[in-house]
Amino acid sequence: MVALSTLSLIVGWSLLYITPIFFSVLASIFVFRVYRKLLGWLKFLVIAGLLILAVQTFTYSGFGFSFEGLFYGVSFALRFLTLILLVFIFVHTTPTRKLVEAFSFLPYPLSFMLMLSLNMLPRIEDLAKTIVNAQKARGLNFKTLNVFKVYPPILIPLLSKTLEKSQQLALALQTRGFE
């Protein structure tokens, strides 16, 4: 009985501050209709949240279970998820144009650099997809968790191709009068 009441107290406290924020963010996911895009990330988010919870719970006061740890675990996991979800909503509801406009107070070279890098992201994403598909077609096994086997065949061509294309972009900028 005591344990149960302690637990409810802890959960209540930890949820008191963060929970309203968390749930309002969660609700806005549905308001902004970005939940479909969230589905792909859901597994990652749940795992990350649970990991934070577990680490906090069992390492808060030395190694071993503690209610304080659980308290901070729940609180931190919710904070983390709130932050991630906020960024997620921001990214999926704000067109690049608006984002660039918001930074137009910066000196021109800086705001231009920002605009350029934001605009190049989808191209790099497309390039990465192509490379992933090409490597899959050549039998690269993505199911192994060995990062040293999975990442180099993707990152190395991606990096070299991006560098090559960035040089071309620099030439294109120059021929359009950019100095």
Add this chain to the structure above:
Amino acid sequence: MGITVKNLCFTYHGSSKKVLDGVNLKIEDGDFIGVVGPTGSGKTTLLYCLNGLIPNSIKGKFYGEVLVDGVPTTSCKVSALAKKVGIVFQDPDWQLFSVTVKDEVAFGLKNLRMNRVEERVREALKTVGLEGFEDAEPYRLSQGQKQMLCIACVVAMQPKTILLDEPTSNLDYKNTKNVYGLLRRLNREEGKTIVVVEHDTDLLAEYAEKILVINDGKIVKNGSKEEVFSDCRLLENLGIKIPRGWF
């Protein structure tokens, strides 16, 4: 005045192969020139030389002279040459970088401090048939539209010469026709000089007036299309397709 190339040799930095080897060339105003040659023969390098990217931005051993309107390219900046010679690169995706089509076309004009930016943007988009796409995102356009936009960006700066590096390599037949129709209009109605690198000799036989054949950095043949395309043996030796109706 046109563009004059005198005894041009070029070797890329860190390589020992002469990509261009003793090129002499005279491009008259109002020419429509098609450049053909096997891959790696120096076609793209020649284009880069014509608008001063070589040797101003791309380093290497550069001998000889390229005169644009009588002024050597070594003595002016690439950005200054952009007003005289415009270039459309091979891959449209990596030369379009702005948030809207309008900004994309205006970018060059603003950099060169030209007047009447809005008006020129409108005119350029009208020329290539992209009216109504002013606020679209360049990256979301179709391949054909992207290529047209690249051309519009160059046309807006109103250079006398337009260089194009394989403008139709990833376009379907209809868009290819559109691009070449546009180039012909620019050439005939506005008197622009067009230099286009192209693998499809059928297209060149239809649209170009002069043909330049390059192999191993040397100009093998230079003349009217009738003259060049009737030399079947040369084309056969270089592995260039002889256009339909010429053999």
